[in-house]
Every structure is written in structure tokens, then in C-alpha cells.
Amino acid sequence: MILRSKVPPPFLPDVRQSTILEMGLKHLNPSQWMIVDEDASTFLSHKLEQKTKRPDQIYQALPESKDAQFEFNSLLEAHLIKDHNFRRIACDKLVNSQFDLEWVGLEKDLWSTSLWIQEDICLLEKLGKHYILTAASVCSPSNWDMPNKIGKCVSDIHKPVPGYKDQISDKVDRLMRSLKPEKPLARFNWSIQPHGDLFWKTGSRNQEGKQNMHWRVERQTLMRLPQSKAIVFGIRVFIHDFSMMSKIQGFDESVAALIRKLPAEQSFYKNLQ
Structure with a gap:
């Protein structure tokens, strides 16, 4: 599904x-953990579409993630009701009245919970020495192969990223060990993709020509669950056509400067070549 963001x-x-x-990374007010905006219905439709098209590619959960899934369900519902005007109008019905959306059911698994929000969600749990991806609902991936990621440690998940292991892996591990409940963090990641589709695989690299290039931004958040100690990694995707972005003063020049500065292998990874 193409995102024509509002x-x-x-x-x-x-x-x-x-x-x-x-x-x-920056500290994030807990009230801003998730974003609920005018694109809410688009993301809900997209998630349901992807679950039908490619179920194994967008959702996986290990049995040991059950407690973390249930805890995330409870914490997220409380956040949405408190900070985003959601309402539970019956024991089995949650409502987003602002955008006329509702969900019926009592399921607490990660997939069902992820339908309430626009973010993709990954649950990371410490099993042994490392944080492992134990459950994930990722419907708007950027070159993501779910079956090859589930059950892997964070370092292995990021193996395709040039320089990750040598330059930043240890810092990420320390961050995850030190993350405190109720003190979420946020960062932004960016890339350039050749279309506006929320589900992106590298197979489409540069096939549509520069005139259809899009600026893709991921707002990434990290939140520690207080009971299970799992880390909730949230990814909210924003995609905007270059023809629109070029109207923003300095955008084209800034992108060109980034292309010049990044090492060649990173530039290729970001789809800049």
C-alpha cells in the first residue's frame, strides 16, 4: 500500500x-510514546492487507515472548486511553473516536495489539547474554526478512549494516542493559526508496527512476516493560515524494551533501547509488 501521508x-x-x-537518541516524554494522527486508518488497512498477503514475513512470535506480549498489551492500552483519547466502551471493544476506528476482541497477542497503532513493534528480551528478537509485527519494513530475524540477537539482526558490529554494536548493547522503565528514548532513521510503498524490499531498487524517489523516515522508540523487562522497539514510518520534499528550502542541497559525505558502502546501503 502506498502511503500518501497527511x-x-x-x-x-x-x-x-x-x-x-x-x-x-533523545529522551521522550512517555505521553508521546506512540503517535496517533490522520494516517491511522491507512496504517490499519495496510497491516491487515499485509497479514493476508505475506503472514510469515510480517509477524512472528516465539513461545517465550507470551508474558511480554501480554504486558505490552496492557501498557499500550493504558497509554492510548490516557494520552490519545481512546476509549474502552465494552469489555471487548476499544475505540479511537477521533478517527472513527474500533477493534473488537479480547486477544492480547502482539499482532492483535499492533493493530491499534501505526507503529511496527519488535519485542527484545534478554535470553542468556544477549537481547533476542522474540516477537515482531513489522508490516512496513525496509529490506527486512522476518524469518531470518526472529530469534536472533541484535548484533546479528544488524549484520547487513556496514560497520555496525565494529563501530556501534557494544554501545547498543550497553544502552539496552541500562534502559529504564517509564523513561523511553527516541531517534530518527532515514533512507531513500524508489516508490511510496510502505512494504519495501531491495528488489525494487531504482527501478522506477529518480522522479519517483521518496524520503523515508523512521521514528524509532525504545521502552522498557517494567515486569518482563522486555524492550519494546517501535517504528513509525513516514514517506514523502521527492517532488513534494523539493519544495522545502534546502532539502535537495542537504540530500546531496549527505550523499557526498557518507562512505561508499553506507551510501549504497541507504539506496543513494
Whole structure:
């Protein structure tokens, strides 16, 4: 499904950036953990469509993630009711009255819970020495192969990222060990893709020509669950056509500066070549 977003991009290219291996984390007010906006119905339709088209590619859960899934369900519902005007009008019905959406059912699994929000969600749990991806609902991926990611540690998940293991892996591990409940963090990630489709695989690289290139931004959040100690990694995707972005003063020049500064392998990874 193509995202014709009704909201502006939350992040523009930073000409000071010289590598994609920057954590860029900031503290996040818990009330802003999730974003609920005019694109809500589009994301719900997209998630349901992807579940029908490619169920194994967009949702996986290990048996040991059950407690974390249920805890996330409870914490997210409380957040949506408190901070985003959701209402539970019956024991089995949750309502987003602002955008006329409702969900019926008592299921607490990650897939069912993820339908309430626009974000994709990954649950990371410490099993042994490492944080492992134990459950994930990822309907708007950027070159993501779910069957090859589930059950893997964070370092292995990021193996395709040039320089990740040597330059940033240890920092990420320390961050996950130190993350505190009720003190979420946020960062922005960006890429350029050749179309506006929310589900992106590299197979479509540059096939549609530069005139259809899109600026893709991921608002990534990390939240520690207080009971299970799992980490909730949220990914909200924003996609905007370059023809629209070029109207923003300095956008084209900033993108060009990024292309010049990034190492060749990172530039290719970001679809800039």
C-alpha cells in the first residue's frame, strides 16, 4: 500500500551527518510514546492487507515472548486511553473516536495489539547474554526478512549494516542493559526508496527512476516493560515524494551533501547509488 501521508515529515536531512552509525537518541516524554494522527486508518488497512498477503514475513512470535506480549498489551492500552483519547466502551471493544476506528476482541497477542497503532513493534528480551528478537509485527519494513530475524540477537539482526558490529554494536548493547522503565528514548532513521510503498524490499531498487524517489523516515522508540523487562522497539514510518520534499528550502542541497559525505558502502546501503 502506498502511503500518501497527511502529515509533514518529522525529520529532514542533517548536513552535519557523516555516517549512518549515529545513535542520536533523545529522551521522550512517555505521553508521546506512540503517535496517533490522520494516517491511522491507512496504517490499519495496510497491516491487515499485509497479514493476508505475506503472514510469515510480517509477524512472528516465539513461545517465550507470551508474558511480554501480554504486558505490552496492557501498557499500550493504558497509554492510548490516557494520552490519545481512546476509549474502552465494552469489555471487548476499544475505540479511537477521533478517527472513527474500533477493534473488537479480547486477544492480547502482539499482532492483535499492533493493530491499534501505526507503529511496527519488535519485542527484545534478554535470553542468556544477549537481547533476542522474540516477537515482531513489522508490516512496513525496509529490506527486512522476518524469518531470518526472529530469534536472533541484535548484533546479528544488524549484520547487513556496514560497520555496525565494529563501530556501534557494544554501545547498543550497553544502552539496552541500562534502559529504564517509564523513561523511553527516541531517534530518527532515514533512507531513500524508489516508490511510496510502505512494504519495501531491495528488489525494487531504482527501478522506477529518480522522479519517483521518496524520503523515508523512521521514528524509532525504545521502552522498557517494567515486569518482563522486555524492550519494546517501535517504528513509525513516514514517506514523502521527492517532488513534494523539493519544495522545502534546502532539502535537495542537504540530500546531496549527505550523499557526498557518507562512505561508499553506507551510501549504497541507504539506496543513494
